[in-house]
Amino acid sequence: MKVSKREGETLDKAIAQWRNQGVISEPLSQQLKASYQVTTMDWERVAKYAFWLAIACIVTALFSLLADRWLMSLFTKLFEAPDSxxxxxxxxxxxxxxxxxxxxxxxxxxxxxxxxxxxxLGVATTAIAIGFFGRAIDTGSDHFSLLLLISALVYGLLGLVFPSKLVWIFSLMCLGSWFGAETGYLSGWGAYYLGMNYPLRFVLFGLVLVFGGTYLFRRIEKRQDFIRPTRAVGLLYLFIALWILSIFGNYGSLERWEGVEQSELLHWSLLFAVAAIGALVHGVKQDDAMTRGFGITFLFINLYTRFFEYFWDSTHKAIFFAILALSFWFLGSRAEKIWRLTTSPSRDDAH
Structure with missing residues (x-):
């Protein structure tokens, strides 16, 4: 079995620790080491980047072809054709x-x-086809929302049929864009929709993706691996919306927000903190690195945002940044200590 250099180092440390603890014998440790081979080059990553560069070069080549007069004439005739x-x-x-x-x-x-x-490349040309379809039926800006919905449905269908998680994520992004456009100014509702501003709407939208996606794909046996990307996009919508909500509250204009005391938005900050702690607890209990990562990341974002809000004006800037530096130093030292405990054998094992 071929493994990367980093994976090889991890396996070597694990085998050495098992041997020191007496879990495995010396001959077995040598047998395990002989079962894998460390590669000096991560060819998987090289292949991935090479193909992305190939796509970029294809796009560049297409633009370079436009410099040819004959091809320029051909493309002119093509683009003079109806949008349909x-x-x-x-x-x-x-x-x-x-x-x-x-x-x-x-x-x-x-x-x-x-x-x-x-x-x-098929996804990219599909987006171009949908764009020309929009121009073909365009009678005003009202079709913008319709195009986003069509994109979400087309990419969603393609992502499930292929199957492709990347295309499915494109679908969810388009769906979020459609939701924002449809409930926003294009629908005539303005800044509020059912009494909710944009961030509050996307809190609900994110929750629907997280719980609705989990419920749906658990019942589709062949697509259960779509649960995690759907949950990731839903959590991203949810926590970014909660973060913005904790700063601006449920206000639809800057004029109204500027006349509000920051303490009046405290309940949104608490809601943000409860959601982050809930995700963190779920991640720890279920051993889910994704929800745990979202929880701890946005919990710290919440804390530092509140720190800037409440102490930026009232604290001398030197003291402010000194406190900020000390807090980051503390977090870094705690993280380093946890990392050393999880990667180094205990003293008893060493003896």
Whole structure:
């Protein structure tokens, strides 16, 4: 088995610790070390970056072709065609790319990055096709929300059919954009929708993704691996919205917010803290690194945001940043101590 240098170091430390603790014998430790081989180059990462560079070069090559007069004339005729024709052409190109990508995935599943690169090109041309579709039916700005919804539905269907978690995440991002546009100024509701401003709406939207996505995909056996990306996007919407809400509250204009005392927004900060602690507790109990990471990250963001809000004006800037530096130093030293405890064998083991 071939492993990266970092993975090899981890395995070496684990085997050495097991041998020192008497869990395994010396011959078994040598046998375990012989079962894997450390590679000097992370070829998986090289392959991934190479294909991303290939996509960038393809885009650059297409733009370079425009310098050719004959091709320039051809592209001029193409782009003088009706938007409906251009929509169909890019939709056809997307279908070809999807067909090639899926066919390669079935026949050569080991070529994961090249297959994903082809599918990503299909996603890009699909976005262009949807854009031309919007121009073809455009009679005003009201179609912007419709295009976002169509994008969310198309990417969602493609992500589930492929299956592709990356395309599914694109779908959720488009869905969030549609939700914001549909409940915002395009719908005529303005800054508020059912008494909620933008951040408060996205708190509910994030909660729906987290719990609704978990409920749905647990009942679809072949797509249960979509739970984590759906939960990650939902938590991102939720916590960013809670953070903004803790600063501005449920106000729809800066004029109204500027006339409010910061203490009147304290309950939003407490809600933000409760959500972060809840995610942290869930992550610890369920051994879920994602919810644990979200919880501890946004808990510290909440604390430091409140620190800036309440002490920025009343504290001398030298003292303010000294306190900030000490707090970061304390966090760093605690993290370093925990890291040393988890990576070094105990004194008893050493003896």
């Amino acid at each position: 024709v251009k929509c169909l052409l890019f939709a056809l190109l997307s279908s070809i790319l999807y067909f090639i990508g899926l066919k390669r995935r079935r026949r050569q599943p080991e070529k994961r990055f090249s297959n994903e690169a082809i599918l990503f």
